[in-house]
Amino acid sequence: xxxxxxxxxxxxxxxxxxxxxxxxxxxxxxxxxxxxxxxxxxxxxxxxxxxxxxxxxxxxxxxxxxxxxxxxxxxxxxxxxxxxxxxxxxxxxxxxxxxxxxxxxxxxxxxxxxxxxxxxxxxxxxxxxxxxxxxxxxxxxxxxxxxxxxxxxxxxxxxxxxxxxxxxxxxxxxxxxxxxxxxxxxxxxxxxxxxxxxxxxxxxxxxxxxxxxxxxxxxxxxxxxxx
Amino acid sequence: xxxxxxxxxxxxxxxxxxxxxxxxxxxxxxxxxxxxxxxxxxxxxxxxxxxxxxxxxxxxxxxxxxxxxxxxxxxxxxxxxxxx
Numbered sequence: 001x002x003x004x005x006x007x008x009x010x011x012x013x014x015x016x017x018x019x020x021x022x023x024x025x026x027x028x029x030x031x032x033x034x035x036x037x038x039x040x041x042x043x044x045x046x047x048x049x050x051x052x053x054x055x056x057x058x059x060x061x062x063x064x065x066x067x068x069x070x071x072x073x074x075x076x077x078x079x080x081x082x083x084x085x086x087x088x089x090x091x092x093x094x095x096x097x098x099x100x101x102x103x104x105x106x107x108x109x110x111x112x113x114x115x116x117x118x119x120x121x122x123x124x125x126x127x128x129x130x131x132x133x134x135x136x137x138x139x140x141x142x143x144x145x146x147x148x149x150x151x152x153x154x155x156x157x158x159x160x161x162x163x164x165x166x167x168x169x170x171x172x173x174x175x176x177x178x179x180x181x182x183x184x185x186x187x188x189x190x191x192x193x194x195x196x197x198x199x200x201x202x203x204x205x206x207x208x209x210x211x212x213x214x215x216x217x218x219x220x221x222x223x224x225x226x227x
Numbered sequence: 228x229x230x231x232x233x234x235x236x237x238x239x240x241x242x243x244x245x246x247x248x249x250x251x252x253x254x255x256x257x258x259x260x261x262x263x264x265x266x267x268x269x270x271x272x273x274x275x276x277x278x279x280x281x282x283x284x285x286x287x288x289x290x291x292x293x294x295x296x297x298x299x300x301x302x303x304x305x306x307x308x309x310x311x
Contacts, residue, residue, distance in 0.1 A: 057292070057293070058295055061292060061295070062292075065292070093297075094295065099297075100297060101295050101297035101298040103237075103241065103242070103244065103298065104244050104245060105244070106242075106244050107244075108244055108245065108248055146244070148241060148297070148298055149297070150240075150297075173242075173244070
């Protein structure tokens with residue numbers, strides 16, 4: 001399986017994302033600059049964290065209009081797995097690939113620490129390797145991770161099982177403790193915590209690796225025909 | 228030429244953590260009459276005249292980029308001015 005790590009001016013978790021896929025997961029991966037106009041050769045798209053375009057105006061607001069995003073939307077519509085982490089999540093929200101928006105953290109401070117997440121849905125292509133209801137430890141690092149959507153949208157998220165991760169102790173004020181959601185089709189995921197920073201127990205937790213393994217497993221089941 | 232003043236604010240239904248912090252700060256500075264503070268953004272745009280309707284253009288710009296309709300509202304004022 002071949003992954004693209006999209007790099008915007010101001011991305012700063014791209015190297016961690018690349019490392020997670022190449023060295024820990026052992027799959028193919030390439031950095032892809034934001035002005036690329038073709039993602040056909042990739043099977044999975046990863047939008048890393050950081051401060052794309054300095055987070056000017058709103059987080060993700062400017063990155064959302066970069067050339068590559070047209071291709072990311074195309075890939076999402078084609079059913080390819082698309083995962084946005086932190087700033088990547090914010091970009092997916094601004095692009096309308098996921099519902100809702102981010103506000104400043106309730107405390108107004110930048111939060112950088114490991115947090116416990118509950119796996120709310122282990123039937124997604126991103127979470128198949130976890131047990132339903134499992135608690136995992138993944139670090140967060142953000143100033144604007146306070147997820148918001150209107151009531152009707154929240155009801156929809158709940159009804160369609162689109163809330164994939166919730167915080168055990170809500171660090172940022174997110175509505176319904178939401179840490180990560182998927183789209184209705186289930187192939188686009190956005191989350192504030194950083195699974196790519198939790199792929200080796202040397203770094204405090206390897207709980208994030210299973211997310212990447214889940215994606216590959218789901219992809220193989222769908223694409224690789226047994227000889 | 229037009230000078231356009233755009234005001235972007237969080238929707239009434241959306242909690243404003245910055246505004247809340249400033250409200251608390253004003254209370255501690257002994258201004259109990261301050262009931263609420265909402266923080267927004269002010270932007271000044273200079274637009275050339277074109278064949279397109281100015282309101283249509285501004286509304287497009289605001290809803291596409293300057294404001295996020297999920298959490299923000301916007302209003303604007305247009306002032307016609309002479310190019311310098």
